[in-house]
Amino acid sequence: MTSRPITEDDLNAFVDQRLDPARLAEVAAYLEAHPDVAERVNGYVAQRGELRALLLPIADEPIPAALNVRHIAERHGRRSRLPWWAAAAAAVLLIGLGGAGGWTMRGWSGPPLQGIASLGQEAADNYAVYGPDHVRPVELRAGAGPELADWISTRLGRQIAAPDLQASGYRFMGGRVVATPHGPAALFMYDNDHGTRLVMLSRPMAVDHDIPMQPLSQKAASGFSWAAKGMGYSLVGPADAQSLLHPIADEVRRQIGNDA
């Protein structure tokens, strides 16, 4: 059995205690036979020990309040939700609406949306709320195992698997159960390398059991909704992504069709 020659990398890994037992034995034997190298390596080991004794305790100091991640995340969440001028503009608008009185509001309370149109609205609403959320966009992350699927199947009484959109460049981030006027729905979120997020919402349909794919009518988001076998699906993304979303929606429908 011939062993590989001992290199400088081995000596460094010896100092850092990162050799596997077999190589460690070889390096130790080499140092035994080469006292000059051993002296240098011992110097390195001592040096590493001294630096650790001096510097490691810094991590034991109490963390100053300015470095509280929760606070930083909350601050960031507030900042990214609305720039100040948008909030100010919204306030002015609200004052204006209040001044104009009830007449203006009359048009706002149309008949409640039903079926596939409602589903699209629910998906767009949830996209608007969770899409820009950097604190907790999803309740259960993709790596959380079967917990998310269990939660969804318990609340919806149906198994819904998150479609795999890797081929379209979107990674599954995770999901949550969300509220809709028609009961609980499953929400899955995806993102790509540019940070663009997509949301898929799915819930049982009381009406519109089987509806072919149709584009969303909302302005703030784009996407497609459809229903199959009593389940509604709506895939929603940024307002300018309508053409991009069509093939992805097709892919989602294909995967669900295969699963069913």
Next chain:
Amino acid sequence: MIELLEPLIPALRRYARSLLRDRTAADDLVQDCLERAIAHWSQRRVGGDTRSWVFTILHNLAMTELKRRAPRSSDISVESAENWLSTPPSQEDGLHHRALLHALEALPEDQRAVILLVSIEDLSYADAAKVLDVPIGTVMSRLSRAREKLLKSIKDMPAEPAERPHLRRVK
């Protein structure tokens, strides 16, 4: 996110402070780093290691900060070690430890960063390579050079280094 970032903070503070040798500046840097990590959270690679990702952000911020302050502090330490260390060097080892810290400070930044990431923060060689954005072979050669220089400067240490002016620039 919070659950992943919070446990990293002590080590991030230690790395920042060891590089900058300045408590306040180091904590400011860590705060900046956390804000960026949170703002860009969705951009980290799924399945990637959060620790090396956050260390990369911090390292790049530290390098920018060191470049910014380079002209006025190339040969003086920002704070004496007693101030930025957690526990000041003890009496009997004081001189030796001070000399070691001076030698560490005298290293080129890229070599100092390797020593700190590997020897203090216990990053794997591969993770250190990721943080520094260099091949792993470069990490290994910088580590060798840094260790040799530290050893040499300790050996060449004059009898009472603390009493002498800084002569590093001469060599």
